[in-house]
Amino acid sequence: MANILFVIGLYPNYGGTEKVTTVLANAFVDRGHKVSIASFEQPHLELKDEELNPSIQLVALSFPLRKKSNVSILENVLDSKKIDVIINQWCLPYYVTSLINKARKKHKCILISALHGVPDQNKRLLTILHHKNTTENPVKRFLYGQAHKAMVFVTGLNLKYVYKHSDQYVVLSKSFIQTFRALSKIKESAKIRAIANPVTIEAPQSFDCLNEKAKENSILYVGRMDHANKRVHRVVEAWEEIHRKHEDWKLVLVGDGPEKETLQSYVKINDIQRVVFEGFKKEAPIAFYQKASVLLLTSDLEGFGLVVIEGMIYGVVPIVYGSYSAIYDIIENGKSGFITPAPYQRTNTVQQLEKLITDKVLRQELSRAAYDRAQHFALDRIVNEWENMIQEVYEK
Missing domain, CATH: 3.40.50.2000 (Glycogen Phosphorylase B;)
Incomplete structure (x- = not known):
C-alpha cells in the first residue's frame, strides 16, 4: 500500500x-x-x-x-x-x-x-x-x-x-x-x-434500474455559463430554432456564471418558450440526469467533459460539439450519441436534436448504448x- x-x-x-x-x-x-x-x-x-x-x-x-x-x-x-x-x-x-x-x-x-x-x-x-x-x-x-x-x-x-x-x-x-x-x-x-x-457520481446498478417512465422530454445542459469556454448561447440558440415545433419538450440549464444573465435576457426578449434556469447545485445533479433525455454540450474548450459520462451513465443521449479529441474516446458517434464536426455550425446541432426528438426508438437505443459506453469510465x-x-x- x-x-x-x-x-x-x-x-x-x-x-x-x-x-x-x-x-x-x-x-x-x-x-x-x-x-x-x-x-x-x-x-x-x-x-x-x-x-x-x-x-x-x-x-x-x-x-x-x-x-x-x-x-x-x-x-x-x-x-x-x-x-x-x-x-x-x-x-x-x-x-x-x-x-x-x-x-x-x-x-x-x-x-x-x-x-x-x-x-x-x-x-x-x-x-x-x-x-x-x-x-x-x-x-x-x-x-x-x-x-x-x-x-x-x-x-x-x-x-x-x-x-x-x-x-x-x-x-x-x-x-x-x-x-x-x-x-x-x-x-x-x-x-x-x-x-x-x-465517473464521479453515484451510478445506477444497471440500465434496468433506470425507470423509462422517469425520463422527460427535456434537453439538459450542465456546467458553468461562460462565453469563452462553454458557449452556452449555442445551446439556447439551437433550442430557439425548434422550440415552437416541439411544444412537449423543454430546455433545462443547470449552472451559474457570467453569461447567465445575458442568456436569461436573450430568452425573454426573443420569447423562447420552456427554458428553465436551475442555477448552481452544490450536490451532484443526479436528479436532472435521471429525468433528461438529451444532453447538449457546445463548448469550444473542454479537457474531458465529465458531464458527458455523468449523463451517459444515466442513459442521457449526448450531442457534443467535437471541439476536442477526447470526446471521440467517450462517444461512439452515431452509436452512443452524436458528435457534431468542427467548425461549429448551428445547423448540425439542430439536425441531431431533431433526430432524437422525433425518433423515440432511436433515442431509446442510444440511451442504452450510452449507458454501456459509460462503463468504460x-x-x-x-x-x-x-x-x-x-x-x-x-x-x-
Missing part, C-alpha cells in the same frame, strides 16, 4: 479537477492507501466534511507559489507521512513542478504529473484567438496573431519542463499524446500515459489503471 500526496491549486473547491481529486483520493483510501492533499488555497472547506474521507489530511500551502515556506511545508509532509507518490494535479504552470522537486530532493518518492486539459488549448489561448478573429483592425489582428504564437511557444516550454522533471506524465486521452509531443518538441514519449477521468476500472501505473513507475 502506498502513501499518496495530491498537490492541487484550489482545494476543496467546486470544479472538474477538484471533483476528480476527491473521488480518486477516496477510492485510494478505500483500497488501503493513505492519502493527503496539499493545496495553495482552500476556498470551500465545508466540502471536506461533506465529500472527503475523514482520514485524508488537508495541507495548506499559500501564494505566492515559490516561497520557501511552501517548500518547507511539503518537506515536512513527505517526512511525516512517508510519502511514496506525489500526484501533481496542477502541472501547468511549470513552477509548481519546480516547487515539488525542491521539496523531494532528499526523498525517494515518485512524481506523477497529470494534465487536466488539452495540451494545445487553454482559456488564454482561446481568448487571444477570439480577439484575433473578431477584430477588423489589421494591426490588432497581426498583434493578436503574434501573441498567440508566443503563448503557444511558452505553453510548449512548460509542457516540456514538467515532462522532463516528472517520473510519469498523465493525459486524459491517447489522442492528446501526439499533440503533446508536437507542442513540447520532446523526442520520446515513454513517460506519457493516457488515463481518462472516472467506471471508477474501479480507472483506479485500477492508476494503481497499475503507480506500481510500474515505483518499481522502476
